[in-house]
Amino acid sequence: MEKRPDMIRRHSAGAIFMHWFNAGCWIALLATGLGLIDNPELQPLGMWWVRTLHALGLDGVLLLQVHATLGLVWASVYAVFSLVRLKSETWPFLREVGTFSPQSDLTWVLRKTLTLTVGEERLRAKGLATELPAQGFYNAGQKLFAVPAVLGSAGLVATGLIALFSRAWPGGADVVQWALAIHFLCAALVAVGLVVHVYMATIAPGEGPAFRSMFTGFVPEDFARHHNPLWHERVAAGRDETLAKRDKRSI
Amino acid sequence: MPRYVMVIDSSRCINCKTCVAACQQENRVPYGYARNWIKVGAGATSPGLHFQPGNCMHCDEPICVSACPTGATFKDPADGVVKVNTALCIGCGSCIATCPYGARFRNPELGVADKCDYCPRLRALGREPACVAVCPTRARRFGDLDDPASGLRALIDKGPVVRLTAPATDTKPAIFYLGRTSPTDWPKDVTPPLPIGLWGAIMAPLTRVVGGAVLLGVAGVALRQLVAGRGEGQREGHGKAS
Ligand code: HEM
Numbered sequence: 001m002e003k004r005p006d007m008i009r010r011h012s013a014g015a016i017f018m019h020w021f022n023a024g025c026w027i028a029l030l031a032t033g034l035g036l037i038d039n040p041e042l043q044p045l046g047m048w049w050v051r052t053l054h055a056l057g058l059d060g061v062l063l064l065q066v067h068a069t070l071g072l073v074w075a076s077v078y079a080v081f082s083l084v085r086l087k088s089e090t091w092p093f094l095r096e097v098g099t100f101s102p103q104s105d106l107t108w109v110l111r112k113t114l115t116l117t118v119g120e121e122r123l124r125a126k127g128l129a130t131e132l133p134a135q136g137f138y139n140a141g142q143k144l145f146a147v148p149a150v151l152g153s154a155g156l157v158a159t160g161l162i163a164l165f166s167r168a169w170p171g172g173a174d175v176v177q178w179a180l181a182i183h184f185l186c187a188a189l190v191a192v193g194l195v196v197h198v199y200m201a202t203i204a205p206g207e208g209p210a211f212r213s214m215f216t217g218f219v220p221e222d223f224a225r226h227h228n229p230l231w232h233e234r235v236a237a238g239r240d241e242t243l244a245k246r247d248k249r250s251i
Numbered sequence: 252m253p254r255y256v257m258v259i260d261s262s263r264c265i266n267c268k269t270c271v272a273a274c275q276q277e278n279r280v281p282y283g284y285a286r287n288w289i290k291v292g293a294g295a296t297s298p299g300l301h302f303q304p305g306n307c308m309h310c311d312e313p314i315c316v317s318a319c320p321t322g323a324t325f326k327d328p329a330d331g332v333v334k335v336n337t338a339l340c341i342g343c344g345s346c347i348a349t350c351p352y353g354a355r356f357r358n359p360e361l362g363v364a365d366k367c368d369y370c371p372r373l374r375a376l377g378r379e380p381a382c383v384a385v386c387p388t389r390a391r392r393f394g395d396l397d398d399p400a401s402g403l404r405a406l407i408d409k410g411p412v413v414r415l416t417a418p419a420t421d422t423k424p425a426i427f428y429l430g431r432t433s434p435t436d437w438p439k440d441v442t443p444p445l446p447i448g449l450w451g452a453i454m455a456p457l458t459r460v461v462g463g464a465v466l467l468g469v470a471g472v473a474l475r476q477l478v479a480g481r482g483e484g485q486r487e488g489h490g491k492a493s
Contacts, residue, residue: 038322041451044458050322060322061338116472119479166342167362173344174444180320180343181446181454188458192465199469205476 097146105140270382292433308424315346
C-alpha cells in the first residue's frame with residue numbers, strides 16, 4: 001500500500017473560517033459598494049453595473065442598507081476575532097506578512113511573474129534563471145497582496161464608519177468627502193490585487209495543495225518543503241510559532 | 252411629460268417674504284433655514300430698490316447632480332424637478348458646495364441636503380407650490396413649460412427674459428426672469444470639492460486602467476497556461492534566501 005503523505009497544519013479552523021467569511025463579505029461589499037456609485041464620472045466599472053443591480057430590485061436605498069449593515073457585521077466579527085486571537089493568530093500573521101527581505105522578495109516576484117507570462121522554457125533558453133528564492137510561510141507575492149489587503153481593510157473600516165455616521169457628523173463636510181474618496185481608493189487597491197490573488201490561489205499551476213489547505217487546514221509536508229522551505233525548516237525543528245508543531249499528523 | 256419651470260417677474264416683488272415663510276411652513280424647514288429667498292438689487296426697472304425672488308433653479312444641466320456620488324440628488328426625468336432622495340443621501344455635502352446659486356443647505360435635523368422641490372404634496376393635490384400660491388403680487392409663476400394652458404411659454408417668448416448664470420458655468424437654469432432683473436452678479440463659479448474632483452478625474456479612471464490591465468494580464472496568463480498545458484509549477488526553494 002502506498003503511504004499517504006505526511007500532512008502538516010497550515011491554517012487553523014478559525015483562520016479558515018475567517019478567510020472565507022472575509023472573502024464572502026468582501027465580494028458582497030465590493031458588489032454593493034460599486035452599485036452605490038450612481039454617477040458616471042465616479043463609477044469605475046461602468047453604469048451598466050448600477051443599472052443591472054437596480055433591475056434586479058436592488059435600488060440605491062436597499063444597496064446602501066445592505067452595504068452598511070454587512071460592512072458593520074464584517075468589521076465587528078473581524079475585530080472580535082483579531083482581539084481574541086491576538087497572540088495566537090493576529091500578531092503572528094501580521095509579523096509574517098509584514099516581514100520582507102527586499103532582495104529575495106523582489107527576485108521571487110520578478111521570476112514568478114516572468115515564468116507565468118513568458119514561460120519557464122523560454123526563460124531558460126535565453127539563459128535566464130528561473131529558480132525561486134526560498135520562501136517562508138507566505139511567499140513574496142502573498143505578502144505583497146496581504147499588506148495592502150490588511151491596510152486597505154483598515155482604511156475601509158475607518159472611512160466607512162465616518163460615512164456611516166456622516167449625517168450626524170459634527171465636523172466639516174470635507175472630512176466626509178475625503179472619507180468617501182479614501183474609501184473608494186482602499187477598495188480599488190485591494191480589488192485590483194484580488195484579481196491576482198484569486199488567480200494565484202485557484203488556477204495558477206502548482207498551487208493546488210495551498211488552495212486545498214484553505215479548506216482542510218493541512219498541506220503535504222513535501223509541498224511545504226518545496227514551496228515554503230524556510231517555514232518547513234522551522235516546523236521540522238519544532239521552532240514554529242504557528243499551529244504546525246502541535247498538529248503534525250499523518251492522514 | 253410635464254417640464255416644470257418658474258417664471259418670475261421680479262419688478263413685481265415687494266419683498267414681503269410671504270413666499271419664504273409659506274415655504275418654511277409647508278416644508279417644515281428647520282428654524283433659521285430657508286429653501287427660497289429674496290435678494291435685494293439695484294433699481295433695475297424702477298427707481299429705488301429692486302427685489303428678486305429665487306430658489307433652486309432646477310437646472311437642465313445640474314452640477315449638483317454630477318457632484319453627488321450616490322445619485323441621491325437627481326433631475327427627475329418625469330417632471331424636470333431636481334430632487335433629493337433623503338434615504339440615499341449620505342450627507343457628504345458635495346452638492347451643497349457645488350451649487351452656483353447656494354440653493355442647498357444641510358438640514359440640521361436630518362443631516363442631509365435640503366432644497367426646493369416645488370412642493371410635491373401641494374402639486375399632488377393639484378395646487379401650486381406654496382411660494383407661488385401665496386405671492387400677493389403674482390411675481391412668481393409656476394407651471395409646465397410644454398403645456399400651452401400654463402401660458403408660460405408665451406410669456407417667455409414675448410421676452411426679454413434673463414436666466415441667471417455664473418460667469419463661466421451655465422447649468423441651464425430653469426427659472427426665467429422677465430424683463431431686466433437685479434442683482435445678476437451673485438451666482439458663483441463652482442468646482443466639486445477636492446476629494447470628489449480627484450475621485451472623478453484621477454481615481455476612477457486610474458482604477459479602470461489598472462484594473463483592466465490586471466484583468467487582461469491574468470486572463471492572458473491563464474490562457475497561456477491552458478495552451479502550454481498544466482505544468483506542475485516551478486521548482487522552488489532551492490535558491491538561497493538573501
Ligand atoms: C474566491 C475568492 C478567494 C479565494 C479562492 C482565495 C483563496 C485563498 C487561499 C487558497 C489562500 C491560502 C494560501 C496559502 O495557504 O498559501 C488565501 C490566503 C489569503 N487570502 Fe484569499 N481567497 C479569496 C478571497 C480573498 C479576499 C476577498 C481577501 C481579502 C480581501 C483574501 C485575503 C487573503 C489573505 C490576506 C490571505 C493570506 C496571505 C495571502 O495569500 O496573501 N482572500 N486565499
